[in-house]
Amino acid sequence: MTTTTQPRTLKTRARLIEAATAIVAESSFTDLRVEEVVRRAGVAKGTFFTHFKDKDALLDRMIGGIIDWHLDQISAQTTPETIDAILDILTPLMTFMGSERAVFDVILRYSGAASVEEIGPIAATFERFVHVLSGWFVDGPFRQDADPATLAEGVQAFVFQALALNFCALNSHRPVRDRLRPYLELWLHPAKALDPQG
């Protein structure tokens, strides 16, 4: 119980993340290799795994950071009053989520927390996602007969559905936005759908 963590620990970890970020900037998440990360950071391969449980843990952190930035942008905007406004606000985040198959795969794998004690960065952002969207659904123009959190979780489910279909080459000519809209119409405005007058 004397020394616990780290002087150089933080420095090494920062170098690893910096190297990884540079690689992604130059090429992509898909082409990220642990060996290249440690080469650029100037450490041995084993060191990487003392800082990250596995490669996915690094991706979890990097991608989680990007999603968090998007949620900052989303939170900063005024509460959307229409489906189209929601689609506008969500589009940049969805574009990132669907930018690479590897990115979407990691997000899918980590969108539910891995374990109780260890909620990863991506899982945390999706808790935040539900929280932010819940705020839109209390006292708004959208359906008021449902728990706002449940509505938000539904939107999340439809975002994933729309993105998954987007990776199907058969449909990939349609923008994700257009694929998501019909779901949100039915999910957030059931009364309008029931009543032709709107």
Added chain:
Amino acid sequence: MTTTTQPRTLKTRARLIEAATAIVAESSFTDLRVEEVVRRAGVAKGTFFTHFKDKDALLDRMIGGIIDWHLDQISAQTTPETIDAILDILTPLMTFMGSERAVFDVILRYSGAASVEEIGPIAATFERFVHVLSGWFVDGPFRQDADPATLAEGVQAFVFQALALNFCALNSHRPVRDRLRPYLELWLHPAKALDPQG
């Protein structure tokens, strides 16, 4: 342009699938190793990859077959008239989909088709899933203001959402069934939710 496909090809492929099936029966999809499959089938490793693009293609086929069997069972039953009946019918399939992380991962990856010309087995089963469920939603007790296929796709999205949350240890004590129900209530019976009388 004389001989195309093959006598022994089918035989070898059958042996590979048979070996893989035996391994899964003895242990699990998680523990399936290509080297073990080829060892049991009595062929070289390279042979495996002339029959399957990659390991996932074998899993796609095996898991697709099982899902297809579940859809046979689902189709054979009478059309459900309530949310609970839907949950009853879907539970066995959901139980399989959530039985192993490895299984769910493959399903997620392949639930959208890989490419236009090559719709994999799992992708095909999810087209069939939507088709079967669409049948439930024409002229039934559920909402009639929406395209049945869209309703079915929504159910699919919620099934995935419920399963994904189930792999979150935080929530895994709740049956998937109970996690799915609130979504379906709001999705299939919006009018009921709006009108307290039901």
Added chain:
DNA sequence: ATTCATTATTGACCACGGTCAGTTTTGTGT
């Protein structure tokens, strides 16, 4: 039967994520 193009098979090899016993560094107590 023999040839020969087509197709299936082989297994050494590679790529890459991940492990671990051994070594070095670090900070603290004396």
Added chain:
DNA sequence: ACACAAAACTGACCGTGGTCAATAATGAAT
């Protein structure tokens, strides 16, 4: 200054999915 335990680091090594140039089997045409 020195000793020493805790923490960080190392790199050879492993497991496993996937590749490919070389080889063998096949079957149709002669």
